[in-house]
Amino acid sequence: MKAAAFSAFGPPEVLRLTELEVPQAGLGEVRVRVKTAGVLPFDCRVRGGWTPPGLTLRFPEIPGNEFAGTIDQLGEGVEGFSVGDEVLGFTTLKCYAEYMTVSADQVVLKPEDMPWEVAGGFSGNGQGAHLALKALGVGEGDTVLIHGAAGGLGTFAVQLAKAWGAKTVIGTASESNHEYLRSLGAIPVCYGAGLADRVRAIAPAGVDAALDAAGPEALRASVELVKDKSRIRTMVSFELAAELGIPPVSGTRTAGRLAELVRLYAQGQLRIHIRRAYPLRQAADAHREVESGHGRGKVVLKID
Structure with a gap:
């Protein structure tokens, strides 16, 4: 599969289109054929050398922590989803790729009328x-x-x-x-x-x-x-x-929290502006735009 990955920390140009093995869904996981992935300052920090707490980065590393796509494989023990379901979700890494695996409790069904660009940049x-x-x-x-x-x-x-x-x-x-x-x-x-x-x-x-x-x-x-x-x-x-003396933001992302946001979107209470959608091969350009600051709305990658 194709992925935008980096094999050394550094500026945006360390992100390169790379061929990697397709992952397999494990226990409690689904594999998603990714359509779009959001680009966040979090991803830029990881590319620049920051390691999220509790994780170990291994080169080549694939950034990206929000995505949307179609489930194409179910791991053992997964219930409530089927192959072919359109979903959006969250993880910490690995989203800038044609395929990714994620725990089934980190995805929710995508509303039929939600555009893929919006879905991919929604969760983070x-x-x-x-x-x-x-x-x-x-x-x-x-x-x-x-x-x-x-x-x-x-x-x-x-x-x-x-x-x-x-x-x-x-x-x-x-x-x-x-x-x-x-x-x-x-x-x-x-x-x-x-x-x-x-x-x-x-x-x-x-x-x-x-x-x-x-x-x-x-x-x-x-x-x-x-x-x-x-x-x-x-x-x-x-x-x-x-x-x-300002308290930090605490708490974790959950499927329940994401489902609530999706309901608000479906009710017309959330409107998301897509600033630009880049092809996967231009992931470095997407990072440059996010790091420029003062932009309007979301930057996303289109995987296919």
Whole structure:
């Protein structure tokens, strides 16, 4: 099978199209013929030399931790799925490939009307936003600040906050993405000096919770604006968060959490913008785009 893999840590160009053996589904696993795979900052960190806790990387290593495709093999003991089922799901590595195996409790059925590009880029940012907003206790009547609101995770977070009853959602983004944020129901503000003051002008009664997917400047502004630090989280500035006394995002991705997100999508409460879909052979270009920052929506790979 073809896969985008790397045999040394480094910049995006270490990702190369490689021929590898097709994996076989083991006990409790399904094998998926992958149609699309999302590209996340997580994948770029792995390619650059970071090893996720509890894992051992072996070259050639295949990145990718969200995917969609068709089940083509069932491992022993798998129930509730059939060969030919269209699914989306999550793992930690191995998604940038024509075939992958994954535990059957990490996939859910894909809605028939969900495009493959959306399905492949749905699980990672969707579950990340879900975990973070649950930790923040976002709910009815809240004023919520989301930094990096036009990106893959921010897009989910804005819409989830609205779906869960937030009164006001304020989103930081580059000016070119402001109209897009308005279409999602957020009030946009620009990055840069004076950010906290611009947010105060929109929410003079204060901000109840903040989620940072932009970086240190955004996290510092959040501390200025939110009285209760337990209602601030970051997805990017982990060292600074520890210095400031901001709790980490905790929890795990689950099929149940993913199924809830899929239901919201089916109900029309989640709309996902695909920034660009690259062919597998251009995985390095996809990584460059994700690492450029300030993009709108999701970047995905098309495997076939």
